[in-house]
Amino acid sequence: MPIDSVILLVKYFTGRLDQAARLIFEVKKESTLKQIRNQGSTWLYYLILLLAVPALLAGLAGCAGNEASSTGNDDVSEVSEVALEPTAAPATPTDEAIATADSEEVIVAEAVEPSTCFDCHTDKDLLIATADPEEEVISENEGEG
Amino acid sequence: MAPLEPWEKVLVDSEVYPETVHGQIACVECHLGDDTAEEKAVAHEGLIHNPSNEPEATCGECHPNVVEVNDQNLHITLEGYHVMLDARSRVGAQDELQTMFNNHCNDCHSSCGECHVSQPDLVGGGLVSGHMFNRTPSMTQNCTACHGSRIGNEFLGKHEGLKPDVHFSQGRMTCVDCHDGAQMHGESSQCQDCHTTPPSSEVPPKDHMYGGVQQPRCETCHVNQSLGDDGIRMHEQHSGDLSCEVCHSIEYTSCDGCHVAISETTGNPFYATDGSYLSFAIGKNPLKSYDRPYEYVTLRHVPVDHESFAFYGDNLLENFEALPTWKYTTPHNIQRVTPQAETCIACHTNPDLFLTSDKVAPEEFEANLFVIVGEDELPTLDDLRGDPRDAARDSLLGNSVDNTQDNTESADSALSDSSTDSQSDNN
Numbered sequence: 136m137p138i139d140s141v142i143l144l145v146k147y148f149t150g151r152l153d154q155a156a157r158l159i160f161e162v163k164k165e166s167t168l169k170q171i172r173n174q175g176s177t178w179l180y181y182l183i184l185l186l187a188v189p190a191l192l193a194g195l196a197g198c199a200g201n202e203a204s205s206t207g208n209d210d211v212s213e214v215s216e217v218a219l220e221p222t223a224a225p226a227t228p229t230d231e232a233i234a235t236a237d238s239e240e241v242i243v244a245e246a247v248e249p250s251t252c253f254d255c256h257t258d259k260d261l262l263i264a265t266a267d268p269e270e271e272v273i274s275e276n277e278g279e280g
Numbered sequence: 281m282a283p284l285e286p287w288e289k290v291l292v293d294s295e296v297y298p299e300t301v302h303g304q305i306a307c308v309e310c311h312l313g314d315d316t317a318e319e320k321a322v323a324h325e326g327l328i329h330n331p332s333n334e335p336e337a338t339c340g341e342c343h344p345n346v347v348e349v350n351d352q353n354l355h356i357t358l359e360g361y362h363v364m365l366d367a368r369s370r371v372g373a374q375d376e377l378q379t380m381f382n383n384h385c386n387d388c389h390s391s392c393g394e395c396h397v398s399q400p401d402l403v404g405g406g407l408v409s410g411h412m413f414n415r416t417p418s419m420t421q422n423c424t425a426c427h428g429s430r431i432g433n434e435f436l437g438k439h440e441g442l443k444p445d446v447h448f449s450q451g452r453m454t455c456v457d458c459h460d461g462a463q464m465h466g467e468s469s470q471c472q473d474c475h476t477t478p479p480s481s482e483v484p485p486k487d488h489m490y491g492g493v494q495q496p497r498c499e500t501c502h503v504n505q506s507l508g509d510d511g512i513r514m515h516e517q518h519s520g521d522l523s524c525e526v527c528h529s530i531e532y533t534s535c536d537g538c539h540v541a542i543s544e545t546t547g548n549p550f551y552a553t554d555g556s557y558l559s560f561a562i563g564k565n566p567l568k569s570y571d572r573p574y575e576y577v578t579l580r581h582v583p584v585d586h587e588s589f590a591f592y593g594d595n596l597l598e599n600f601e602a603l604p605t606w607k608y609t610t611p612h613n614i615q616r617v618t619p620q621a622e623t624c625i626a627c628h629t630n631p632d633l634f635l636t637s638d639k640v641a642p643e644e645f646e647a648n649l650f651v652i653v654g655e656d657e658l659p660t661l662d663d664l665r666g667d668p669r670d671a672a673r674d675s676l677l678g679n680s681v682d683n684t685q686d687n688t689e690s691a692d693s694a695l696s697d698s699s700t701d702s703q704s705d706n707n
Contacts (some may be wrong), residue, residue, distance in 0.1 A: 231423035250315035251323055252307035256411075262287035265320050269286055275543050278553030279429050279535060 284399070284406035288582055293410025302413045310338050330401065332393035339392045346392075355390040360488035368600030380592045383549040384540045388426065395422050395464070402426055419454040429556075430533045430580075434613040436557070439558060445613050463516040463656045468493075492610055498524040514621060523574040525611055526562050527621035532611035534559040538583035541591040555582050560620075563635035567608045579635055579651055580609035586643065593600040601647040606635055618693030628659040 255261055308315045310331035317323040331338040340347035350356050365377050379478065386460045387402050394400040395417040403425045408418055417423055422433030435455075437444025447453040462468070499506035508519035514527065517559050537554030563579040565572060583607055589596045620627045627633060634653040645652075 190346075250307060251318060252290065252311075252313065252315045253294075253298075255320070256290055256307075258291040259287055259291055262291060266286040273546075275546065275548060275550035276552065278538075278551075279533075279556035 283404060289404075289406030291407065291410060293412060298413050300412065329518050330391055330393050332391040335392055346465050348608070349466045353464075354466065354489065355395075355464065358385065358389055361385050363488045364603060367602045368597045368599050370595060373593060373596040373598070376593040376596055377589065378541060380589050383542065390426070400425050423455040427529060431612050434532055434611055439531070442558075442613065443615060446615055460496070463495050490567055490572070514624070520573070521575040523565070523572070523577040525578040525614070528574055528614045528616070528618055529560070529578055529611040530613050530615055530618055531558040531560045532578075532580060532609070532613060533557070534581035535583035536581060537585050538588055539591070540589060561606060561639065562633050563606055563633040564652055565608065566604050566651050578609050578611055579606040580611070581605055582607050604648045604651045605644045606640070606648050606651050624664055625661065628661055628663055631658050634658055647697065
């Protein structure tokens with residue numbers, strides 16, 4: 136850190152900024168003084184920040200606490216659970232589904248609800264048990280096709 | 281491809297499929313039937329086995345851009361069959377040929393689902409992966425399930441003693457690496473949107489496999505080789521007049537004498553072919569065009585003959601000579617080094633490689649007149665005059681040749697240089 140800045144800082148905290156500036160003015164050109172004044176301003180800003188940031192954080196913490204207490208509401212909790220369900224509607228919902236639908240969630244629930252098609256076609260043993268016997272087709276083709 | 285058990289064909293993946301986009305659609309939306317019935321027979325009443333046979337009402341709901349070009353999709357239109365039958369048939373034979381077509385050819389058709397969901401019906405159908413909709417079809421369960429006896433066997437190296445295609449064995453490429461979705465669906469590819477000149481060249485819809493703009497083409501990836509500026513003498517000399525397969529393909533399947541009929545005992549349609557064999561024949565290009573400018577290409581014998589459809593009527597193929605029976609072909613067994621391209625003289629002293637008149641059946645001679653290579657057109661050692669490799673010719677002929685080039689380089693070293701270039705180029 137330049138010595139000028141150190142002097143300025145010391146004088147600032149002792150309430151003698153102008154005196155410090157004059158002192159430096161005696162040994163430096165005007166342009167240098169302007170630079171030092173600016174540096175003095177920068178330090179002032181740093182100080183303000185040091186004081187303001189903790190206050191801001193404390194304020195935010197208070198707000199967060201209020202929000203946390205408001206999410207304890209049961210209704211909102213239900214919304215979160217619903218949001219975990221698939222939200223895409225079927226490409227072409229059935230008339231029945233549309234007629235009984237009070238909300239988008241109901242339509243989705245009906246569309247993805249396991250059907251007898253799904254129950255059977257995901258059950259290997261059931262498929263084996265209910266498979267039609269395959270007709271043996273004797274090819275009459277001769278040679279490569 | 282091993283056949284699937286009946287239950288395997290219809291088993292839906294209970295874990296993954298419901299989580300997919302298509303899994304959000306109720307089964308009956310596409311397949312109809314009754315999803316509340318407990319009994320199989322009732323549940324299957326009115327069932328549509330393959331909903332994509334009516335693509336506008338099913339797949340087209342969400343994929344209209346694909347379905348709208350179905351009339352350009354050879355997998356769906358089978359237009360190639362019609363083009364060939366129309367060209368060879370006599371006027372007034374269309375009804376008989378249409379009946380024949382419906383009985384014997386119409387099954388060679390592929391719907392959306394037969395590529396993206398299940399195996400083709402032609403090979404018995406069955407879900408490929410638990411009803412998942414696969415963006416990329418399976419090479420063995422979809423593509424070569426139909427295109428197996430020629431393309432699949434060549435590409436995968438299933439012919440005894442013949443290597444698989446280098447794109448498969450070394451490149452680990454599958455069908456879709458060259459045959460992209462645009463081609464499969466009948467869409468024009470991006471290049472073709474602009475490069476449709478000259479006016480005589482066709483753009484899709486194609487009327488047969490080799491119609492229109494060449495797609496795919498070797499030159500897309502092998503640019504330097506196709507321009508002959510990769511330092512390989514053979515490319516320099518022949519990149520314009522020979523199709524790539526002339527030098528880089530090995531033996532491939534040809535077939536003879538297919539006849540179709542309806543069985544008297546079962547009433548089922550059947551076919552019988554006279555022969556299927558490995559062949560290699562270089563002939564004149566029957567489809568020479570702006571897009572396929574090659575003088576010489578590889579030719580495959582197709583199984584049609586004058587009496588192929590005689591069961592359905594007399595002399596149906598009255599214009600049999602309108603098209604050659606040795607057809608333009610692009611074998612899928614590409615190799616870096618082949619017997620005919622190993623050296624210059626391997627081809628320039630080997631008439632066996634060419635479709636000469638003695639290899640064509642007399643009854644098919646007229647049909648193939650324009651693809652047969654005449655005796656005076658066969659490449660000779662004299663064609664190599666002026667090349668440093670003339671030394672090889674000299675040693676074979678045992679005489680001296682008036683060379684204008686510096687022949688200090690031996691033929692062997694010249695050829696091995698060329699071979700080395702080829703190797704490094706392809707690496």
